[in-house]
Each structure stands twice: as structure tokens, then as C-alpha cells.
Amino acid sequence: MNPETKTTGGFEPKIVAFVCNWCTYLGADLAGTNRLEYPANVRIVRLPCTGRVDFNLLVKAFEVGADAVLVSGCHPGDCHYAAGNFHARRRWGLFRELLDTLGVDSRRVHFSWISAAEGAKFQKLVTEIVEKTRELGPYEDYKAIVAEK
Amino acid sequence: MENQLRNAIRKLLEEKTVDVAIGYGRVGVGGAVGAVFVTDPSEVDRLVWNAECRQNLAVHLSRPEVKALGKPAIVVKGCDARAVVVLANEGQIDRENVVVVGVVCEGIQGADASGVATGTLLDKCVTCVEHAAQNVDILIGDAAKAAELDAANAPNAKTAGKQAKLAALLQKTPEERFQYWRDEFSRCVRCHACRQSCPLCYCNRCVADKNRPTRIDTSATLKGNFAWNILRAFHLAGRCVGCGACSAACPAGIDLDLLNLTLANAADEQFGYVAGKELGAAPLIGTYAENDKEEFIR
Numbered sequence: 001m002n003p004e005t006k007t008t009g010g011f012e013p014k015i016v017a018f019v020c021n022w023c024t025y026l027g028a029d030l031a032g033t034n035r036l037e038y039p040a041n042v043r044i045v046r047l048p049c050t051g052r053v054d055f056n057l058l059v060k061a062f063e064v065g066a067d068a069v070l071v072s073g074c075h076p077g078d079c080h081y082a083a084g085n086f087h088a089r090r091r092w093g094l095f096r097e098l099l100d101t102l103g104v105d106s107r108r109v110h111f112s113w114i115s116a117a118e119g120a121k122f123q124k125l126v127t128e129i130v131e132k133t134r135e136l137g138p139y140e141d142y143k144a145i146v147a148e149k
Numbered sequence: 150m151e152n153q154l155r156n157a158i159r160k161l162l163e164e165k166t167v168d169v170a171i172g173y174g175r176v177g178v179g180g181a182v183g184a185v186f187v188t189d190p191s192e193v194d195r196l197v198w199n200a201e202c203r204q205n206l207a208v209h210l211s212r213p214e215v216k217a218l219g220k221p222a223i224v225v226k227g228c229d230a231r232a233v234v235v236l237a238n239e240g241q242i243d244r245e246n247v248v249v250v251g252v253v254c255e256g257i258q259g260a261d262a263s264g265v266a267t268g269t270l271l272d273k274c275v276t277c278v279e280h281a282a283q284n285v286d287i288l289i290g291d292a293a294k295a296a297e298l299d300a301a302n303a304p305n306a307k308t309a310g311k312q313a314k315l316a317a318l319l320q321k322t323p324e325e326r327f328q329y330w331r332d333e334f335s336r337c338v339r340c341h342a343c344r345q346s347c348p349l350c351y352c353n354r355c356v357a358d359k360n361r362p363t364r365i366d367t368s369a370t371l372k373g374n375f376a377w378n379i380l381r382a383f384h385l386a387g388r389c390v391g392c393g394a395c396s397a398a399c400p401a402g403i404d405l406d407l408l409n410l411t412l413a414n415a416a417d418e419q420f421g422y423v424a425g426k427e428l429g430a431a432p433l434i435g436t437y438a439e440n441d442k443e444e445f446i447r
Contacts, residue, residue: 055383056356056364059376076439086437090420093442094386094434097415098379101319101408103326112447125447141327148335148371 013067013133015042015126018053020084023074023115030119038123039130042070049073051084055095058109062142068108068133070126075113085113107132108139150252154224154289155193157250161222162190167248168219171209173202181264184209186218196224198289200258201266205394207232207348211241222248226257227279231390231425232348234284238430239388241351251282253290255298273393273406275310278302284428311393315407315414334374336401339367343381343405346398349388356380382408387416387433390425 019025025046031038047053050073061069071092079085092111100106110129114122158170174185174195182201186209187193207229209215225233230251237244256274258266281288281295302309308316318326341357344350357365357377365380366373381395382405389409396406416422419442422433 056376056380059379060364063372063376076443083437086439086441087435089443089446090437090441091386091434093419093445094412094415095383096445097411098383098386098408100323101315101326101411102330102375102379103321103323103328105323110447111445141324145331145371145375 011134011138013041013130013136013138014065015068015070015129015133016061016066017042017044017070017072017126018047018050018057018061019044019071019114020050020052020073020080021046021048022080023078023113024072024122026116027114027118027122030116031123032119034119036119036123038126041130041133042126049079049081049084050088051079051081053088055091058095062104062139063146065143065146067136067139068110068129070110070112070129072112072114072122072125075115078115103141105136105139105141107136150290151196151198154198154250154252155196157287157289158187158196158222158224159190159193161248161250162187162193166220167222169215170196170222170224170250171206171215172196172224172250173198173204173206177264179264186215188218198224198252200256201260202226202254203257203260203271203397205229205232205346205348205392207236208346208394210236210247210348211351220246220248222250224250224252225282225285226252226254227277227282228273228390228392229348230279230282230285232392234425234428234430235349235388235390236351237428238425239349239432244428248287249282249285251285251288253281253288253292253295255280255294271393271397272310272314273391276302276306276312278306283426311391311404311406311410312414314404315410318407330375330378331371333401333403334378335371337369337374337378337403338401339369339374339377340400342398342400343395346394347385348392348394349385349390350381378403378405378408381405382412385409386412387420387422388424389413 053071058069073085161167170187173182176183184206185195206223233249236242256270259269259271261267278299280298281292365376393406416433
């Protein structure tokens with residue numbers, strides 16, 4: 001067993017990362033081939049484009065026990081489909097406001113641009129998110145509504 | 150004004166400009182006001198106009214059974230008129246093929262549990278600055294009076310009514326807000342009246358009804374209620390015109406339109422976009438600008 005599991009009192013945050021096929025997924029791949037170590041807490045879900053990241057997927061991730069989510073794609077102007085990330089950006093800007101009004105913990109929803117060359121950025125960001133979520137603890141509020149029948 | 154409305158509709162029907170007029174009539178239990186569909190000019194006296202005309206009739210425009218009746222004329226208030234504009238902008242109706250009869254609305258009153266008017270104006274009417282319906286073909290009523298009412302409401306349009314409720318909610322901590330919605334959504338029975346009453350929830354097959362795979366719990370679990378209400382609100386982002394039909398239809402009395410209002414405010418603040426203001430406007434989501442704000446993206 002990983003010795004770190006013991007030191008944190010058993011809680012290991014689950015992070016779901018929705019990443020695009022063309023940039024962030026390759027960034028994560030680069031982190032791997034460069035042997036840049038990042039926590040295994042992140043579950044990567046590969047989608048064609050951030051424009052495909054339906055907000056329902058974020059809700060679903062929390063429903064199935066995620067403690068934080070990350071959505072990441074190509075930098076503006078780099079989208080494989082020319083404008084998918086621009087569309088996504090506008091949607092997130094509004095979706096964050098809705099989550100805020102609902103009282104969903106905004107410290108658990110992360111957005112980033114990571115290119116195929118930014119393996120190190122992926123490693124750094126994921127490590128940071130995992131550490132931050134570890135401090136926040138399990139997302140009890142959402143787990144409670146899931147548990148209630 | 151009621152007679153003026155009836156005469157205008159009679160003329161439209163007699164001259165065969167339209168095949169059916171969608172208006173308000175006393176059709177419900179105890180004379181409650183609901184939608185009537187008048188096809189015969191001799192029946193225009195069924196139409197009424199008063200402070201109990203709560204429904205947004207635009208919901209009927211995209212229904213196939215109503216489309217089958219032929220070319221419609223529709224009676225709209227200021228808020229409802231914006232919904233007609235969005236329907237036209239989204240290609241759901243052919244604006245040339247609908248006669249929009251706007252009325253000057255001096256505000257709609259709430260109803261008690263038995264449907265009797267309470268005498269107090271609805272929250273949306275307190276902040277209304279479109280007492281005369283815009284983008285209409287015919288306007289019934291006194292436009293000068295409407296302008297007066299608009300001017301009276303204008304200073305409070307961003308602070309009174311629903312805006313005040315939303316502001317009070319946003320004053321609370323995120324934990325308190327989550328608890329608030331948890332309490333509210335726990336009463337939701339998933340009747341989907343919010344969806345059915347909304348003129349802009351017109352999908353033939355709603356994602357909430359799909360069960361292969363199940364996207365959203367079909368039964369009224371708290372988890373499913375959260376997912377459904379998030380979905381409903383966000384599918385109306387940049388589209389909701391704030392008519393309040395969803396909240397009015399909710400049998401559990403949940404202030405659903407607070408969620409829509411928060412998105413409408415965000416659309417206005419971030420992009421200067423007001424849904425249903427302008428015929429031919431591009432949809433907010435579905436277009437983009439290269440300089441959209443992104444300080445939240447790392």
C-alpha cells in the first residue's frame with residue numbers, strides 16, 4: 001500500500017478530469033512519458049473537445065462520488081475544431097454563476113487550458129487540485145443528497 | 150380594452166388573416182383564467198383580458214396540435230412577447246406566419262390556493278419595464294399609460310421583486326444556499342410542470358425522459374431533483390425571458406425562476422445579452438467572442 005494513504009487518515013480525494021483529446025489528454029500523456037509523477041487520485045475522461053463537455057457530466061461526476069472536477073482543453077485559438085473551446089468558455093462562465101447560486105462548492109470545480117506540450121503544467125495543476133481537495137475533505141454536502149432517498 | 154381586443158381578433162378571424170386565435174378565457178374550475186383557442190369569429194366573446202391572465206400562451210405556439218389548427222394569432226403580455234421573439238429567433242415558429250397581438254399589461258395578480266386573485270402584483274410585475282408588449286403586430290391598450298408604468302418601475306428594476314429575493318439568497322454563505330435548495334428540491338415531485346409550462350422548453354424528447362442510459366434519475370430522489378433542476382435552469386441560460394411560468398406552475402411552490410434569474414443576470418453582466426429583446430438576435434450560447442472573460446480558467 002502507498003504509505004501516503006495512511007498519513008492522510010484514509011481519505012483520498014477522487015478527482016474527475018474531463019479533458020479534450022487534442023491538447024490536455026496529450027499533455028497528460030506527455031507528463032507520463034516524461035515520468036512526471038502526479039497523484040493517482042485523478043480519473044481522466046477523454047472527450048473529443050471541451051465543447052463536448054456537457055454540464056450534466058459535471059453533475060454526474062459529483063453524483064458518483066467525485067470530490068472535485070477539472071475541465072481542461074486547448075488554449076483559445078488552438079482548438080482542433082477551431083472554436084469548441086470558445087463555445088465551452090462562454091458556457092462555463094454562465095454555469096459557474098448557476099453553481100454559485102445553488103451553493104455548490106466552487107473550490108471543487110476547476111477549469112484550465114493545458115496544451116499538448118504542457119505536461120509539467122498538467123502535473124502541477126493536478127497535484128495542486130488534489131492537495132487542495134484533500135484539505136477540503138470529502139464533498140459531504142453532495143454525498144448527502146445522493147444518499148437521501 | 151377587452152372589447153378592443155375582441156374586435157381586433159374578430160377582424161383577424163373574419164378576414165381569414167388567421168385560422169385560430171390563442172387568447173385568455175374563463176375556462177377553468179370556478180371561472181379560472183386559462184387558454185382558449187377561438188376559430189369562429191362569433192365566439193370572440195369568450196376572450197377576456199384582466200389581471201388574472203397569468204399563463205404565458207406562447208407555450209402553445211410550438212405544440213404540433215396547435216400548429217395543426219393553422220395560422221395563429223396570439224395574445225401576449227410584455228414578458229410573453231419576449232418568449233415569442235426567442236421562439237422565432239430559434240426557428241421554432243415562422244414569425245411571418247403568426248399574428249402577435251400585444252396587450253398593455255398593468256401587472257398580473259397572484260392567486261391563492263383556490264385560484265382567487267389576491268390583489269397583490271406578482272414579483273415579476275414589480276420590476277417589469279415592458280408594460281406594453283414589444284415586437285408585436287398589433288398593440289391593444291394605452292401605450293402612454295404603459296410608458297408611465299415603465300418609468301415608475303425603472304429605478305427598481307434591478308433591485309425589487311425577484312431581484313431582491315435573489316440578492317437576499319446570495320447574501321447567505323454557500324453552505325446556507327446549498328441547504329436552502331436542498332430543502333426546496335426535497336419538495337419537488339418531478340411532475341415536470343415547469344417544463345410543460347415553459348414556452349422555451351420545446352424539445353420533442355427531453356433528456357430527463359431518456360432512460361437508455363438514464364441521465365437523470367426519473368423518480369423524485371433528491372439527487373435526481375438536483376440534477377433535473379440544474380439541467381432545466383441551464384438549458385434556459387441566455388434564453389429565459391423571465392415570464393415566471395415555471396414557478397407559477399410548480400405545485401411545490403419552489404422559486405425556480407431564481408435560478409433562471411441568476412443566469413439572466415449573468416448573461417446581462419458578462420455579455421450584455423437580454424433574451425427576447427431583439428428579433429433576429431443570435432443566441433447567446435452557440436455564439437462566442439474571442440475576448441469572452443476567462444479569469445476563472447487556469
